[in-house]
Amino acid sequence: MLIDARGRACPEPVLMTKRALDSNSQGIEVLVDNITARENIRRFADNLGYQIIVDKKGEDYLLKLFK
Template structure:
């Protein structure tokens, strides 16, 4: 499935969460977010879950991909 991808690699918190928030305001059905550190992963996961989304996590070449979809 094609999805909108937000590249938040290298960003320090809370920027990845803010980017995710802004993306979800536009694409309410869900987005993929690429991050590269555990803090961003945890913060985005918590934010997405609190906002009523399901989150799947994949790892690819050291990057973390969060697949965020409407429940």
């Protein structure tokens, strides 16, 4: 499942990630367009024990969260 959190103000990208993980606990992908959101989601994923891989897609970042 892919969450598009581009253009969202703080703390929405993290909240969207949280809600998506609630229903897809195995893992999700999140698309963000700024470093603040990328780092906030990385920290959030770390705290929940998820692995995270970051791919740069043009000016955006695709974050892959998985257990």
